[in-house]
Amino acid sequence: MGYAAGIAFITNTQSIWIFILGILCFFMVTFVLWLETRTVRWHLKVYKRKIYEVLRNLNKFEDPRGSHNASKVESEIADFYGNIGRQIKKSFQIEKQFTQNASHELQTPITVIKTSLESLLQSPNLQENDYQDIETILSNTNKLSRINQALVLLSRIRSYYNDNVESVNINDVLLNCEQDFEERMEHKGITLTNQFDQELSFEMNRTLAEIMVSNLLSNAIKYNLPDGNITCTIKENKLKISNPGKPLTKNPEQLFDRFARDNDNPESLGLGLSIVKMIAEYSGIVVDYFHKDGLHELVLRKK
DSSP states (O other), rough: HHHHHHHHHHHHHHHHHHHHHHHHHHHHHHHHHHHHHHHHHHHHHHHHHHHHHHHHHSSTTOOOOSSSSHHHHHHHHHHHHHHHHHHHHHHHHHHHHHHHHHHHHHHHHHHHHHHHHHHHHHHTOHHHHHHHHHHHHHHHHHHHHHHHHHHHHHHHHHHHHTTEEEEHHHHHHHHHHHHHHHHHHHHHHEEEEEESSSEOOOOOOOOHHHHHHHHHHHHHHHHHHHTTTEEEEEEETEEEEEOOOOOSSSGGGGTTTTTOTTTTOOOOOSSHHHHHHHHHHTTTTEEEEEEEEEEEEEEEEEE
């Protein structure tokens, strides 16, 4: 009995130690995997930061290694993404040049057609139907010209947004744009009200800021009611432009899509708010739309 009890005790003791060793091995493996995961995540963050740095410098490419004490692996990654950056930049420059050339080539015949039609309208030999047909052609030619100019502007935003970035006073930009639209608002009988509780500034290209605010004001005038009003409010680090108008006939999520226009305004190109959205996204600004009790509100705020 004593021998058997001893053997059983040793066996049980060995089982306990094996169990303990198994637990320790499990925790060691878990710890190593956790540590390895943390290391991989740290490296991914480093590489992600380098990728974003390359993307920020695409317009004016700089070697990412210039501001880091790079290891061999990091240098190879920097070279890899540097080559990608240069290729993207080259493709972008080719696309930009093509767009500019295409715009010029399109605008020339459009101008010739408009000039010829305007001269033809002065002819005394035209019948009433002829006048109507020519005016229809001229109207569509003008629309084609505006589409061409708007699409070129959309393509150029990407090359402008990172140039000459400065602190732009939105209060001043808004007041200047309001002066440009005075006659148009008077023609529609629109009353303008400004409510400025602070000075608002965005870090962005000034020209793009003027285009963005101008398009918002133009949209508020175009879709306003006769003898309506526009209220421009700056407070809580936001610019809000609100106006009364008809309810939307489309999904608000489609408001900023290209060529998304209201069915009641066939003359609209549907590009104004898409330009606003594109400028805002490139400049770190959020555009929000709200509609309540017949009042449309477009809000610009910092991310």
